[in-house]
Amino acid sequence: MGNPIWEVVQFRKKRTDEDIFKILKNVPTFSELNSKELSEVEKIIHRREYKKGEPIFRMGDPGLGMYIIITGSVNIIEEREGESATTLAVLKDGAFFGDLALLDESPRSASVIAGENSEILGFFRPDFLDLLYRKPRLGIKILFSLSKVIGERLRRTNEQLSALKANEGYTNG
Amino acid sequence: MDDYAFQLYNHIVKMFWRVFAILLGIAVVIVVFPYVKSVLVMFVFALLLAVLLNPVVDFLESHGVHRGLAILITMLLIIGIIAFTVSRIIPGIISAVESLSSKLQSNVITDLNKRIETFFAVHFNNAELARNVTSKVNEFGLKLLGNMAEFFKSVGGFLASVAIVPFVTFFIIKDIRIFKRELISKIPNKYFEMSLNVLQKVGHQVSKYIQGQATDAFIVGCLSVLGLFIINQVFDNPVSQFVFIGMIAGVANLIPYLGPIVGAVPALLVAILSNPPNLGVVLLWIVITFVLVQVIDNSFVSPMVVSKSVDMHPLTVVIVVIIGGNLAGAVGMLFAVPVTGIIKVTATEVIWGLKNYQLN
Numbered sequence: 427m428g429n430p431i432w433e434v435v436q437f438r439k440k441r442t443d444e445d446i447f448k449i450l451k452n453v454p455t456f457s458e459l460n461s462k463e464l465s466e467v468e469k470i471i472h473r474r475e476y477k478k479g480e481p482i483f484r485m486g487d488p489g490l491g492m493y494i495i496i497t498g499s500v501n502i503i504e505e506r507e508g509e510s511a512t513t514l515a516v517l518k519d520g521a522f523f524g525d526l527a528l529l530d531e532s533p534r535s536a537s538v539i540a541g542e543n544s545e546i547l548g549f550f551r552p553d554f555l556d557l558l559y560r561k562p563r564l565g566i567k568i569l570f571s572l573s574k575v576i577g578e579r580l581r582r583t584n585e586q587l588s589a590l591k592a593n594e595g596y597t598n599g
Numbered sequence: 600m601d602d603y604a605f606q607l608y609n610h611i612v613k614m615f616w617r618v619f620a621i622l623l624g625i626a627v628v629i630v631v632f633p634y635v636k637s638v639l640v641m642f643v644f645a646l647l648l649a650v651l652l653n654p655v656v657d658f659l660e661s662h663g664v665h666r667g668l669a670i671l672i673t674m675l676l677i678i679g680i681i682a683f684t685v686s687r688i689i690p691g692i693i694s695a696v697e698s699l700s701s702k703l704q705s706n707v708i709t710d711l712n713k714r715i716e717t718f719f720a721v722h723f724n725n726a727e728l729a730r731n732v733t734s735k736v737n738e739f740g741l742k743l744l745g746n747m748a749e750f751f752k753s754v755g756g757f758l759a760s761v762a763i764v765p766f767v768t769f770f771i772i773k774d775i776r777i778f779k780r781e782l783i784s785k786i787p788n789k790y791f792e793m794s795l796n797v798l799q800k801v802g803h804q805v806s807k808y809i810q811g812q813a814t815d816a817f818i819v820g821c822l823s824v825l826g827l828f829i830i831n832q833v834f835d836n837p838v839s840q841f842v843f844i845g846m847i848a849g850v851a852n853l854i855p856y857l858g859p860i861v862g863a864v865p866a867l868l869v870a871i872l873s874n875p876p877n878l879g880v881v882l883l884w885i886v887i888t889f890v891l892v893q894v895i896d897n898s899f900v901s902p903m904v905v906s907k908s909v910d911m912h913p914l915t916v917v918i919v920v921i922i923g924g925n926l927a928g929a930v931g932m933l934f935a936v937p938v939t940g941i942i943k944v945t946a947t948e949v950i951w952g953l954k955n956y957q958l959n
Contacts, residue, residue, distance in 0.1 A: 469776070470776065470780075472780065472783060472784065472795075473784075474788060474791065476788055480788055481788075481789075482788075483792055484956075484957040486957065487792065487955070487956050487957060488796060488955050488956070490792050490795060490796050550795060552795070552796075552799035552803075553776075556776075559657060559661060560657055560660045560661050560666075561660070561661070562661060
């Protein structure tokens with residue numbers, strides 16, 4: 427007969443891992459991965475807790491990687507010198523941000539501040555590049571999904587730009 | 600005003616405790632250091648080995664081998680190579696030392712003294728100068744032999760304490776990511792991204808530096824062995840144990856500026872003690888060989904394999920080598936420059952992090 431204390435601990439750990447798998451599965455970057463591959467990703471992600479008002483990163487900081495919200499919410503804020511901060515968006519449970527930083531170290535284009543006490547997962551470029559070298563099949567899968575997300579975003583931006591241009595032409599004409 | 604005085608008082612008290620804590624920390628390190636020195640040296644050695652072997656493990660893992668198995672294969676391979684090399688070289692060294700001592704007993708130094716005295720008597724007609732020179736040669740020879748004995752004693756002690764190194768290395772390679780993640784998890788949110796980024800950059804630079812130094816040492820060792828082999832072929836084996844001596848030259852090359860001289864000394868010594876008929880020419884060729892190896896190293900090998908981010912001023916090298924020697928003997932001297940290189944890279948990256956991240 428097993429020790430009930432350890433059974434509870436193990437059950438809780440398993441349940442938490444499964445929760446994280448579920449959350450990761452809902453992020454487009456990891457949606458194509460099977461459970462074995464997700465467990466490899468789980469080994470290199472960082473779990474952090476932020477109090478309300480605490481910055482996750484600041485505008486202008488070197489980009490390091492992406493974050494996924496497990497619980498809570500964050501505010502995406504644009505901070506300009508001499509101007510008041512503008513909230514661009516509020517992201518809640520399951521949302522992700524900063525994924526472009528998986529590709530390069532370009533400065534962050536906005537600040538992200540915890541809107542309430544939040545639990546957040548971080549997946550960072552150094553760990554991703556290491557994974558890409560050690561497990562190329564898995565790395566390429568993630569990279570491919572990331573390309574699809576970025577491609578989709580570019581397509582939508584192009585559509586919006588075209589619509590805007592057409593609108594301007596219509597107004598001017 | 601009172602308020603200002605109170606703030607100043609608070610500030611001074613805070614400063615006092617900070618300085619006190621730093622001084623206490625330094626005192627604790629000084630007191631504790633002698634007790635943990637051997638463990639620390641062993642850990643540094645295991646860490647260096649882990650950094651050197653990690654690329655091989657990563658390579659095997661990228662080809663589908665399970666990480667644990669990849670580490671085991673790499674470790675067994677390296678232990679096998681070391682055991683084979685030691686088993687081939689040690690008996691040779693023992694016999695060389697035996698023949699060396701028998702040669703010393705047969706008064707090689709006295710013979711050399713006689714030669715010098717005759718040389719001065721014939722060319723300068725000055726017996727006193729000759730006596731001075733020979734007494735200096737004797738003094739130098741005895742000092743050198745004493746230093747060599749001390750060096751081997753310290754290396755022997757070191758080797759005895761590193762039996763556990765493979766064990767520590769195995770776990771460092773296997774669990775380095777877990778250690779890193781655990782370490783990072785303890786860092787406050789404010790410094791989290793900066794610490795992660797700096798830690799990664801430091802790890803990358805340090806690995807590159809250590810791997811570069813090791814490759815450089817290996818190539819210099821091979822070139823020295825090749826040079827001494829050719830000398831042996833041309834001059835009827837004046838340098839016995841040339842493989843071991845070449846390897847010493849490679850390892851000594853880790854110390855910039857001083858290393859090449861340290862590397863050439865054993866070859867010159869062995870040649871002098873074997874006392875071939877054309878000793879002057881042999882010594883000249885040994886010096887030419889080591890100069891040539893250095894030219895090749897500095898012109899081609901080093902620029903390609905060693906990171907330039909840790910270039911050091913010659914004065915810095917001399918100072919850190921002396922400090923390393925005082926702290927941990929011959930091993931300390933050997934590791935002084937790489938450890939200083941690591942500290943330099945770390946400081947550079949931390950300054951980069953502090954400049955680029957907004958920590959307010």
